Amino acid sequence: MPKNIDDVISPERKRSIRNIPIPEGRRKTGKVVSLDTVKRPARMSIESKESREEYSSVVPLHKIETYRRRRSARRNIWLAGGVAALILFFAILSFFDGGTLAYIPKSAALTFDNDVYSAAKTGEEKLLYSVVKLSGEKGVTVPVNGEEQVSRKASGTIVIYNDVSSESQRLIENTRFESPSGKIYRIASAITIPGKKNSQPGSIEAVVYADIPGDSHNTGLTDFTVPGLKGTAHYSTIYARSKTTMSGGLVGMEKKVGEENLVKAKGELKTALNDELLSRAQAEVPSDFILFPNLSSVTFEDMPQSDLGNDSATINMKGNLFGIMFKRTDLAVALAQKKLDTILSELVDFVSFDTLELAFTGTPPIDPLSLNEISFKVSGTGTVLWRTDEVALRSDLVGRNKRDIPVILKNYPAVVSTNATLRPFWKTTFPDNGDKISIKKLKVE
Helix, strand or coil: CCCCCCHHHHCCCCCCCHHHCCCHHHHHHHHHHHHHHCCCCCCCCCCCCCCCCCHHCCCCCCHHHHHHHHHHHHHHHHHHHHHHHHHHHHHHHCCCCCCEEEECCCEEEEEEEEEEEEEECCCCCCEEEEEEEEEEEEEEEECCCCEEEEEEEEEEEEEEEEECCCEEEEEECCEEECCCCCEEEEECCCCEEEEEECCEEEEEEEEEEEEEEEEHHHCCCCCEECCHCCHHHCCCCCCEEEECCCCCCCCEEECCCCCCHHHHHHHHHHHHHHHHHHHHHHHHHHEEEEEEEEEEEEEEEEEEEECCCCCCCEEEEEEEEEEEEEEEEHHHHHHHHHHCCCCCCCCCCCCCCCCEEEEEEECCCCCCHHCCEEEEHHHHHHHHECCCHHHHHHHHHHCCCCHHHHCCCCCCCCCCEEEEEECCCCCEEECCCCHHEEECCCCCC
16 A cells, blocks of 8 residues: 555644743742742832733732832822922021121222321310320339438329319419318429319319428328418319328438439339330220320329338339320311311211321420310321211111112212122012111222
8 A cells, every 4th residue: 555645754743832841940849939938129110011910920919009009108208308398498598588788888098298187175166185194103123322311202193173163273383282180282383173064073183292301291192272272262162182192201311222223214114104004095095086106195203212121222103194085986087078178978987097197296295184275297098988877778778679779879879889698599678677687898998
């Protein structure tokens, strides 16, 4: 019997997934795997459909939905926290709102070459000055070379009062002052007692010397009358009181200091007292006043020496400083008015008076308290600044928009330029509270 082709060639079998052999590594072992032991990829994305199908083949759908809800909740929490932080940030900035206006004032450079000015104690439309007086004592120890016979009068400082009227009263040289015990003391030179102001008597200090030498006139603090005025209405209204004790009176032997040592000691004392009194005066002058060393004078008095031992003694000296001081604004206006040849309607200030030198035009007065007017010269350079009413400027800025500044500054001609800063940065208007607005004057180059 003839053979069919099928009897010779085996028929080709159709491939089927069921006929594909399963590798040994993938064959089921019959063990049950718990879902809890399946580890998910740390950063697997399940957003796409394919990913969800692949993920769902390992993790059930309800687990996927729970994960998605948790993830969405965390995202919402972070979003809400960010919004809250942003709101808090802007709230804090709004709480610290404020504004600063920095400005450069109008200025002018001035040069002085011994320009002469005058000042008075009182008067209208004049540069006014005041006199400050300070006293101090100092001693220095020097060697001695023997003893000598001395005859010295006691001395001390008294304050003389004028309770007569507003007119000054003049006392001549050697005017007598009498203590309640009858001891007589005299002034060495004429003095003028200022008149009383309202109910306050005028007064002046003076050094008096005992009428006779010796220690009998060394006394403590006491009151004095003026015998020469007895029987007149002024006897009870011109009087004096001690400021220091009366001391130094001696008739007898005293240790002798060599002339060379004496001259050297007095020179040292004068220098030390001058520097000390000037330093004290500068420290005690009010901050709105200024005192110039060259407009001050210091007088010196020899005080009784103190004996320390057999080989040394202390030379003592007293210094009296009279200093002229001006109010800073008054001096600045007076200097600028004359130099700029114009009447200034605004107040001005000097950047610094340190670059100016003021000195008396002639011989410095011994007692400026007795004068009613002084003349002085000015040398050096300085910069004058026009003053701006910062209180009024701050008030005008309250609640105004930043673009209104040029209009506001038309009322402040002393302001050359400005720079405004507002807080928070998005604000365009100054605060409604003037206390939150700061005005800052910038330095003039």
